[in-house]
Amino acid sequence: MKNLSLNKIFGAVVCSTLFLSCSVEDGEDGAIGPPGLQGEQGLQGPQGEQGPVGADGQDGTDGQDGNANVIYSDWIDADWNSINLPRLKEMNIPVPELDDIELRNKTVVQVYLGQSGTNGVYAMPGTGRWSNTWYSYSFGHGTVTLNGIAIVLESTNGVDLTEDQYLGSRGNEFRYVLIPESAQSGKLDYSNYEAVKSFYNLPD
Template sequence: MKIFKTIFTLLLVAIFTISCSSDDGEKGIDGINGIDGKNGVDGKAGVDGKAGVDGKAGDTGSANVIYSKWITAPVAVAETIDGSPGMSTSIVAPELSEDILAKGTILVYMSFGSGTFTLPYTSNAGGTTNTITAISTAKKIKLFRFTHSGVGTVNIPTSLSWRYILIPGGVAAATGKGVKLDYSKMSYPEVCAHFNIQQ
């Protein structure tokens, strides 16, 4: 009798389990996509700032200034210029134009053992007071040495070195303080520093 009760109980459990299990339901329909929102309105463009004031033009640099290397001159020869006997030689200056002769500044320097000197240069070489000066013409600079007494001559040694600096008339000669510069009264180092020229 207990066996039948047990079997009957198991059958009830099995029937109950089978009746409680069910198939999965059908898949639902996907929902409709939402409508995209409207793009926002662009903001107004800002007002352009005022243009800045142009800076003052800088001083003319050494780009317009012409200068030679240190060069030597040929052997001097006797010559009389404007009634004064002396010795002369010349150096070539291809950049020396008629315009520079008329409007610019021509600086000539002499160099020997004791330093660099601006022409005209006066000394007592040869036992008499004498001066070496530069006489400029287109493309050429003549170096002329004459005695102050007008007697005798003093040679221009080939061991001397020469250099010229040509400043066109359009190059500003102001210090920035309203003062005009006289390059002929400036020393060689001052002129080189002013125009950024290597000595």
Template sequence: MKHVFSVLSVTCIAFFTIFLSTTNTGCKKGDDGAKGDTGTANVMYSSWLDVNFDPAVNTAGDTVAWTAEITAPKITKTILDSGTVKVYLNAGTAASPAIFPLPIADFYYALTGVENLNLYFTVGTINLYATQDASTFTSSGAKSWQYRYVIIPGGVHTGRSAVNWNNYEAVKDFYNIPD
């Protein structure tokens, strides 16, 4: 009886396999669409921004730090909870960039002239604080010390080795961010 049942099972499976492979199910491969432009997926970024720092003064009247805010309405609670926000400083000019990822610590002093330039994020705002005035300025008609932020939503997975966040050129190339 076991033998008859096994043969019957194998025969049924073979029959249904042949039947399904020869039956037209009405499915067909669709046409390939046109190739789209290379884009930045869900990545958002600002233009290069002019930022003005204000002195933070203690009760004795001494300047203890310099502070600034960048309004960034796309920084939502969801972005803060699961995304990434990077901020870059162009200490050079548009024609001759010298771009640094923030924060800047003491070892950058010789290059930027600022001992420390730190930041933190709140909903809609990038908060900056520095040990010296890190405001945007114009010299010989060229702006220096401009800031740009890049927002990557949590749904855009890059993997740990996909991009070097401390290299602005790598981030710009990876996400196709224009100058």
């Protein structure tokens, strides 16, 4: 009986020794398991209601008109109120908007001639539609009798002027345009009436 007990104790010691000598680190890594299933994507929620419309913005200030500083006349019938001779005529047109100094101080003064029998408008000085006439003008005389524009018509061939060449009732008329420095354009041909009219938005 005593020997049987010793044998059991010895066997238990041997087993314990063998168990302790087998380290966990000596084992091979196990294979990686399959990946888990990806979760299902959630459904998009419904679109929210549109918000209220914002208030209208404040209106901007209107820009200045392109011809705000430009002075222009209506068409003025020929009226030779200063000199009325068979071969020389002159009419004076007052310009109350500007005095003599302002007319001469960096202001473009352009006078145009309209005549019957043609749809064109002629820049002055020039002959108009005739070959023996010369229409010209001066301005800012600074005299007691005139503070404005003087228009002169002359015969250039020594022959008396005809009514078609000088009468207002025959379609001879004049229009002036005064352009101060602030409204002048270096690219504009002031002798071209249609270009000036369009650029400064002048009425007919």
